[in-house]
Amino acid sequence: MAVSTGTAAAAHVRCATGLVLAFGLLAGAGVLSLLVGSEPVGIGPVLRVLFADDRSDAAVIVHDLRMPRTVLGICVGVALGLAGALMQSLTRNPIADPGVLGINAGAALGVLVALVGFGIGTFRGYVWFALLGAALSTVLVYAVAGRGPTAGAPVRLALAGTAVGAALVACAEGLVFLNPKAFDEYRFWIVGDVARPGMSVVVQLLPFLSAGVMLTLSLGHRLNALALGDELGGALGVRVARTRVLVGLAVLLLSGIATAAAGPIAFVGLAVPHLAVRVTGPDQRWLLPYAGVFGGALVLLADVLGRVVLPSGELRVSIMTAVIGAPFFVWLVRRGRSA
Numbered sequence: 024m025a026v027s028t029g030t031a032a033a034a035h036v037r038c039a040t041g042l043v044l045a046f047g048l049l050a051g052a053g054v055l056s057l058l059v060g061s062e063p064v065g066i067g068p069v070l071r072v073l074f075a076d077d078r079s080d081a082a083v084i085v086h087d088l089r090m091p092r093t094v095l096g097i098c099v100g101v102a103l104g105l106a107g108a109l110m111q112s113l114t115r116n117p118i119a120d121p122g123v124l125g126i127n128a129g130a131a132l133g134v135l136v137a138l139v140g141f142g143i144g145t146f147r148g149y150v151w152f153a154l155l156g157a158a159l160s161t162v163l164v165y166a167v168a169g170r171g172p173t174a175g176a177p178v179r180l181a182l183a184g185t186a187v188g189a190a191l192v193a194c195a196e197g198l199v200f201l202n203p204k205a206f207d208e209y210r211f212w213i214v215g216d217v218a219r220p221g222m223s224v225v226v227q228l229l230p231f232l233s234a235g236v237m238l239t240l241s242l243g244h245r246l247n248a249l250a251l252g253d254e255l256g257g258a259l260g261v262r263v264a265r266t267r268v269l270v271g272l273a274v275l276l277l278s279g280i281a282t283a284a285a286g287p288i289a290f291v292g293l294a295v296p297h298l299a300v301r302v303t304g305p306d307q308r309w310l311l312p313y314a315g316v317f318g319g320a321l322v323l324l325a326d327v328l329g330r331v332v333l334p335s336g337e338l339r340v341s342i343m344t345a346v347i348g349a350p351f352f353v354w355l356v357r358r359g360r361s362a
Contacts, residue, residue, distance in 0.1 A: 034306075095224065097323060108296040114180070122293070135209060167186070214339045216286060216341065289345055
């Protein structure tokens with residue numbers, strides 16, 4: 024008994040130390056995001072203007088351009104990382120992800136309906152349409168994948184999500200053709216990016232993100248119990264149906280606000296839970312915060328890489344996460360088939 028207690032304590036110390044290092048990685052990615060771009064700014068000028076906006080060239084670059092981009096990238100990455108970890112835990116599906124299962128496409132269609140159909144052009148207005156679109160797409164994917172002898176299988180869910188996502192994208196493109204004036208707004212937004220929205224979007228995003236993060240972190244011990252099976256989890260005092268509803272609400276909230284703020288960004292929620300579990304093991308109380316921090320770091324690093332990979336111009340962060348995440352997704356599917 025003493026050996027078991029000592030082992031558990033050592034594991035908690037290791038996870039806590041690793042989480043501090045993960046926050047260090049996130050902070051380093053944030054510093055890189057402030058330094059790197061088409062107009063490089065040295066660490067000295069960044070530190071000088073970071074807390075004192077003197078309206079110099081360096082201050083304008085840092086405060087008006089890179090700071091909103093950096094903070095939004097962290098928020099979006101945290102939201103997508105947590106959403107992916109929740110989905111993989113609840114469904115016990117290693118390839119569950121808001122993008123793969125069509126949730127991002129549903130949220131994107133919801134935003135477009137708000138932009139084109141109702142003329143709503145602010146985040147505070149169209150975020151509700153994004154949440155509704157994400158909810159409807161989730162229901163549709165599980166309705167399609169929930170029939171037949173292999174109902175709910177990981178590959179079946181991925182195929183259903185791909186098909187539903189493609190159909191929703193086609194609907195979105197049809198709406199754009201019906202209203203050509205919306206094309207400019209749509210083409211900048213639909214390719215997920217954190218460069219265009221300003222700090223005002225970040226301020227409006229934070230209350231939604233805070234609610235989603237707090238709800239998610241409160242579910243860790245319940246998800247640990249459900250990992251043992253619904254019957255045993257219920258015997259341990261977990262209300263299974265209520266927990267599933269709360270997890271679904273958290274996923275819809277996190278993925279919906281991320282898509283509304285930055286457009287569809289795929290594969291972040293797919294990859295980071297697999298990175299986190301290598302550090303924490305299956306304990307959701309640690310895996311969830313790791314997934315959030317790793318998600319923020321991944322989005323920032325992908326954004327920084329997109330600024331420097333071309334000799335002139337930039338690649339959007341969604342393109343970079345797809346370049347990184349698509350081979351990872353193929354590897355996961357092939358590994359699952361081998362198993």
